[in-house]
Amino acid sequence: MKNIVILISGGGSNMAAIVRAAEQQDWAGRHGIRIAAVLSNRADAGGLQFARERGIPTQVLDHKAYPSREAFDTALAEAVQAHDPALVVLAGFMRILTPAFVERFAGRLLNIHPSLLPAFTGLNTHQRAIDAGCKVAGCTVHEVTAELDVGPILEQAVVPVLPCDTAATLAARVLEQEHVIYPRAILAHLRDGAGGEKALCTSAS
Known part of the structure; x- marks a missing residue:
C-alpha cells in the first residue's frame, strides 16, 4: 500500500477534496493508495475534524512548542516518516519547510x-x-x-x-x-x- 501523509494548517479544503477523490475513486482498491494520516501544526485546524470523521489518523505538532524551525521540522519529519509515506502532500500547510525536511522527502513532496x-x-x-x-x-x-x-x-x-x-x-x-x-x-x-x-x-x- 502506498501511503499519503497530508499536512494542513487550517480548514483543509484541498485535503478534503483529496480524501473525497480517494473514496469516490477507490484509490485503495484500484491503485493500492491510501490516505495514511493528516498532520497539522495547529490544534484548531478545522480540517482535523473532517479527517477524524473519515477515520483517518491525525496528529498535532504545535510549532510554537519547539525552540527553532529546525527543531520543529525534525519532529515533523519523524512524525511523517512513522507512516512510511510514498507521498507527502502540503494542503494549506502555512510553514516554510527547512532544506533538511525537503531533502529528506525529495521527490515525494507536493x-x-x-x-x-x-x-x-x-x-x-x-x-x-x-x-x-x-x-x-x-x-x-x-x-x-x-x-x-x-x-x-x-x-x-x-x-x-x-x-x-x-x-x-x-x-x-x-x-x-x-x-x-x-x-x-x-x-x-x-x-x-x-x-x-x-x-x-x-x-x-
Missing part, C-alpha cells in the same frame, strides 16, 4: 500554489495577477524543492480573470480548480511513478 507558476511565486497571488492586468490566472501542482515555488510542475489549471474580479472572487474560482487538479495530480504521480517521464497536463475552467 504542493499546490494559487498561480500559474512560474508567475507570482510567494503570497498575494490573486491581487498581483489583477494588478498586473493578467487575462488568466490559475493554480499549479508542483514538486517541492528547497527554493520556494520553483519545483517541477505536474499539472496546472487556467481560470479567466474577469473585469469585475477582486482578489477574493478570483481566489474562490481558482480554489475550485485546485480541488479538481490536486487529487488528479497526486493519483497520477503515485500511479505512474515519480521516476517516470512526466507530462504537463493543463486544464481550463
Whole structure:
C-alpha cells in the first residue's frame, strides 16, 4: 500500500477534496493508495475534524512548542516518516519547510500554489495577477524543492480573470480548480511513478 501523509494548517479544503477523490475513486482498491494520516501544526485546524470523521489518523505538532524551525521540522519529519509515506502532500500547510525536511522527502513532496507558476511565486497571488492586468490566472501542482515555488510542475489549471474580479472572487474560482487538479495530480504521480517521464497536463475552467 502506498501511503499519503497530508499536512494542513487550517480548514483543509484541498485535503478534503483529496480524501473525497480517494473514496469516490477507490484509490485503495484500484491503485493500492491510501490516505495514511493528516498532520497539522495547529490544534484548531478545522480540517482535523473532517479527517477524524473519515477515520483517518491525525496528529498535532504545535510549532510554537519547539525552540527553532529546525527543531520543529525534525519532529515533523519523524512524525511523517512513522507512516512510511510514498507521498507527502502540503494542503494549506502555512510553514516554510527547512532544506533538511525537503531533502529528506525529495521527490515525494507536493504542493499546490494559487498561480500559474512560474508567475507570482510567494503570497498575494490573486491581487498581483489583477494588478498586473493578467487575462488568466490559475493554480499549479508542483514538486517541492528547497527554493520556494520553483519545483517541477505536474499539472496546472487556467481560470479567466474577469473585469469585475477582486482578489477574493478570483481566489474562490481558482480554489475550485485546485480541488479538481490536486487529487488528479497526486493519483497520477503515485500511479505512474515519480521516476517516470512526466507530462504537463493543463486544464481550463
